Amino acid sequence: MNARSALFDLYGDHLRTRGRSAPIASLVRLLAALDIAAPATRTAVSRMVRQGWLSPVRLPQGRGYALTAKAVRRLDEAGRRIYRDAPDVWDGSWHLLVIQHIPDRARRERLRAGLGYLGYAPLDDTTWLSPRPSAELEALFEVEGVRAERFASRYDGDAHGLVARAWDLDGLARAYERWLGDAEELLSTCTEPTDEQAFAVRSRLVHEWRKFLFRDPGLPATLLPDDWPGGKAARFFDAEAARLLPAASRFVDRCLDGPQ
Numbered sequence: 001m002n003a004r005s006a007l008f009d010l011y012g013d014h015l016r017t018r019g020r021s022a023p024i025a026s027l028v029r030l031l032a033a034l035d036i037a038a039p040a041t042r043t044a045v046s047r048m049v050r051q052g053w054l055s056p057v058r059l060p061q062g063r064g065y066a067l068t069a070k071a072v073r074r075l076d077e078a079g080r081r082i083y084r085d086a087p088d089v090w091d092g093s094w095h096l097l098v099i100q101h102i103p104d105r106a107r108r109e110r111l112r113a114g115l116g117y118l119g120y121a122p123l124d125d126t127t128w129l130s131p132r133p134s135a136e137l138e139a140l141f142e143v144e145g146v147r148a149e150r151f152a153s154r155y156d157g158d159a160h161g162l163v164a165r166a167w168d169l170d171g172l173a174r175a176y177e178r179w180l181g182d183a184e185e186l187l188s189t190c191t192e193p194t195d196e197q198a199f200a201v202r203s204r205l206v207h208e209w210r211k212f213l214f215r216d217p218g219l220p221a222t223l224l225p226d227d228w229p230g231g232k233a234a235r236f237f238d239a240e241a242a243r244l245l246p247a248a249s250r251f252v253d254r255c256l257d258g259p260q
Contacts, residue, residue, distance in 0.1 A: 001207050003036050003044035008053075009207050011067055012075040012082075014252045021066035022256060023059050029255045033200050070139070077136055081213055082206070083238075090131055090220035092159075095120075096151040097128040097137075107144055114140045119217035121166035129166060131220055163223050172215055176229040179208060180236060187240050195254070198247035205244070209237050 001009075010030055015022050022030075024045065031041045045065055048054040053074075054065040067075065097120065102108045112122070118134040133150075141148060155162055163169065183205060190201045216230065224230070 001034060001036075001204065003031060003040040004047060005207060006031050006034050006036055006203065007041070007044055007048060008075075009203055009210065011071070012078055012210075013203070013206050014249070016067065016072070016075050016079065018252070018256065019066075020072065021057055021059060021064050023061040023064040025062065026255045027065070030199075030252065033196050033251070034203055073136060073139065077134075078210065078213055081218055082210060090222060093152050093154055095130045095133040096153050098149040098151070099126050099128065100147045101126060102144075102146065107146075111140070111144050111146060114144070117214055121217065123166065130217060131223065132218075159223060163219060167217060167219070169225070173225075173229050175212070175215060176233045179212075180229070180233045183208065183233075183236060183240070190244070193244070193247060195247045195251040198244045199251040202241060202244040202248045205237065205240060209241075 007027065010027070011020070011022075024042070027045065028038045028041050032038070045054060049056065049065070052068055053071040055068050057064050057066045097115075099111070102111065115122075115128055118130070118136055118140065119132070120128040120130040120134075122128050140146075186201060186204060190197065193201060212230075221228075221231075
């Protein structure tokens with residue numbers, strides 16, 4: 001886990017609901033629990049400021065950093081997907097995008113990565129689909145300067161066959177199985193952790209789970225195989241994340257309230 005990823009996890013999992021800001025000294029202490037050195041934390045904070053994810057603020061405890069509006073949108077959406085806050089209801093319609101041709105390869109790759117993160121898959125070079133529209137779509141198109149036609153449509157063929165062509169569900173299933181094995185091993189020695197240990201273990205659990213945001217489009221259950229391993233992995237994640245949360249939260253609060 002690098003410092004930048006750890007900061008995204010920290011703000012998304014804890015600080016987003018604690019005023020969306022923290023003193024730099026608290027950030028250093030919290031990431032130290034993850035074996036990340038202070039210089040790496042400060043460098044990552046500066047990088048996130050340049051990228052528009054954090055902004056410097058003056059807090060009662062001293063110099064700190066707050067989430068920008070862009071970061072709040074991204075972390076709110078990520079939180080809904082990580083903890084699956086939205087009901088799994090699908091009306092059978094697909095969100096289709098027909099995107100203008102982009103001659104620049106770097107822009108095409110950025111757009112491809114961004115659409116994949118938002119849960120879209122390509123049918124061809126310019127046509128993408130998802131079972132639901134993303135609230136972040138407009139921001140992505142604005143940043144990349146892209147125009148796209150958007151449609152809500154029905155598919156008359158085999159929906160499961162369409163999904164199998166658009167997404168690599170076999171590869172995703174194997175990734176969930178590997179994650180579950182690694183997570184069970186990580187948690188096997190964490191039966192009575194200290195608050196700091198609970199924070200560290202839970203941070204690593206969330207960090208590895210968050211990687212599925214870039215791979216799993218969040219398909220409705222009706223489009224997934226009956227024995228889908230993502231369901232078992234999600235239940236394990238939910239149970240262990242909830243078990244460790246009280247102790248992890250106490251550690252975060254102490255770091256935020258302690259000497260600066």
